[in-house]
Amino acid sequence: DAALEPQLNDDFNQACELAFAPCREHFARLDAERQQNAEQKQQVIAQLAAAVAAEISGKDLDTLLNQAIKNWQATGPVEKSVYATLQPQYQQLLDQLRQMQKTGQQQHAQAKQDLIVTATTLTSQESTDNVAAQLKVLQQQWKQLGFAGRGLDQPLWTEFRAVCDAWFAKRDALREQQQQQQQQQYQLLDSELTQFEASVAETAEPSAVRQ
DSSP states (O other): OTTTTHHHHHHHHHHHOOOOOOHHHHHHHHHHHHHHHHHEEEEEEEEHHHHHTTTHHHHHOOOOOHHHHHHHHOOOOOOHHHHHHHHHHHHHHHHHHHHHHHHHHHHHHHHHHHHHHHHHHHTTTTOOOOOOOOOOHHHHHHHSSOOOOTHHHHHHHHHHHHHHHHHHHHHHHHHHHHHHHHHHHHHHHHHHHHHHHHHHHHHHHHHHHOO
C-alpha cells in the first residue's frame, strides 16, 4: 500500500487538475472580460476629459454626453477596486460637462429670446421692405443655436414661429387683397372700354347712313 500511495496521490492531483481546469478557464475568461471592461470605461473617461479640455458646447456637447453615458452603462462589470477608482473620475467629469451644458443652454435660451424680440420689432413696422428676407436670416440664426433646455426650448420656438407665421400670413392676405383690387380695377376698366367702344359705334352709324 505504501508503494501505491505516491501513484494514488498523483492520480488524485491529476483528477483534481482535470476537474478544476474548466473553472480556471472560466475565471481567466472573466478576468479578461473585466480587464476589457475597465479599458472601455477608461476610454469613456478619456473622451470626457478631452471634451472638458476642448470646452465643447452646443449640439456637440449634447451628443457626446448622451453617447458617453450609454457607453459607460453598456460596459460590463470590473473589479471592485478598479471601479472604486474609475467611478469618481467618471462622475466628476460628467458633472463638469453637465454644468457646461446647463450654462450653454441658458445662453441659448437668452439668444433665442433676443431673436424673438428682434422678430417682434421687425414685424411691427409698417414698412414691409426686406422684412421677409430679414425674418429668414433670423430663422437661420435660430437653427444654429443649440438646445435651450427642457421645458423652455419648445415654448420659445412656438413663440418665435408664431411671430414669423403671423407676419407672413398678414403679408399673403395683403397680397391677395391687392390682387383682388387689381382684378376689380381691370374688370372696371374693361367694362368702361367696352361701353366706350359701343358708344363710338353708335355715333358712327348715322354718319354712315347719311353717306
